[in-house]
Amino acid sequence: MIGFIAALVVFLGFAFFYTQHPKKPAAKQIPVIGLLQLQSHPALDEIHQGFIAGLKSEGYTPGKNIKVDFQNAQADQSNLKTMSTKFINEKADLIGAIATPSAQAAANAAKGKTPIIIAGVTDPKGAKLVKSDKRPGTNVTGTSGESPLPKLLSLLRELVPTAKTIGVIYTSSDHGGEYNAKKFQALAIKSGVKVKMYTISNTNDMQQVAQKMVSEVDAIYAPQDNGVASAMKTLTNVANKEKKVIVASADTMVKDGGLASYAIKQFDLGKVAGQMAARVLNGRSTKTYPVAYVLKGNYVINEKEAKILSVKIPEHIMKDAETKGEIFK
Structure with a gap:
């Protein structure tokens, strides 16, 4: 009987402690996007700026509620491979890929798993990134803007x-x-x-x-x-x-x-891609998300x-x- 009472006192003591000092909920982790750009030149830089603007327009502000790990390969194919692998190893939630070589390198590294949003890729199907523009059927979708x-x-x-x-x-x-x-x-x-x-x-x-x-x-x-x-x-x-x-x-x-x-405006290509990235982070599937064409x-x-x-x-x-x-x- 005495043992039972002692155990009850200990239990009530723990209960009181946790009531007064509740366990803090784990901090919510913000999503991470790996953003890969082939090289620096005005057109690709504008796509990059548009991508960030597109994220912001959908409620994702870099440094606040999303992390963007930007990598520039400086036109080096080996850099593209290394940077893409880095994103996968560090478990990025999504990869943004600016220009066809970036998109192909990211797709090879992701092996069909990590979602990839392409921007400024002229021929996604011909580059073997999607099965079709209307229904990509892969982990890749994004924007294309073929010249008129x-x-x-x-x-x-x-x-x-x-x-x-x-x-x-x-x-x-x-x-x-x-x-x-x-x-x-x-x-x-x-x-x-x-x-x-x-x-x-x-x-x-x-x-x-x-x-x-x-x-x-x-x-x-x-x-x-x-x-x-x-x-x-x-x-x-x-x-x-x-x-x-x-x-x-x-x-x-x-x-x-x-x-x-x-x-067409290169900035617009990036902005639409950034908006698509936000929607994929929110649960939309790349497999059924059509490639968006900026035509005007x-x-x-x-x-x-x-x-x-x-x-x-x-x-x-x-x-x-x-x-x-x-x-x-």
Whole structure:
């Protein structure tokens, strides 16, 4: 009996202690996103900024209620692999991948498990990231923004109506760049224009290849290609010496020296991807989440280049750029 009473006293003592000092709930862990970018150039940097803005618009603020581990591979394939593996080993809740090589590296590392949101990938299915755009069927979805090629070809022909041969330059290792370049080539040939294709293996090749190209063509198309975007200023310098017009696929490439574009906003590609990332974190499945296409474009003009090249921009294009697009002075 005495033992029972003693045990009861001990029990009541513990009960009193825990009532007065309740166990603190475990701190809620904030989600972690690994954000992988192929390299730094204006187009990809704008996608990055848009991605963060998209997260914020859905209630996720980096440093407050979500952690974003940003890694820039500086165009190094081995870095892409190492950084992707790091995200998996550290158990990131989701990976954001900017540009096709980043997306492919992340997908290889994730092995179908960790959700991946791609941004700025021209051809997700062709890059073997999804089974179809409407129903990805994998751990990957995100945004794609293929250039409005008919508009770009029409723009080039309006700016250089005498052009008989168009030069198209792309990076041999960039799937998205090659896809965009060859699709433009097919469209141009179908319209009756001759096309000459040129490739670079990296940005160091641009000077030499560009010099050869400007001596053989009447105008140039610069596709959605990371290597070309990174070396845009070199391409422009070479083309300007021979007074050759460059129509570019991205607004940021016009800012870096192209004459004109009819382009979608790279920031918008990132923003939609960031919004999709937030929704996947909240439980939406990538397998049934369609790839989102940003399609709306506007004219973008580099007025300084127009003066250098002595090209008069048609009034309707200038008016559209002023009211809806952008003009770089």
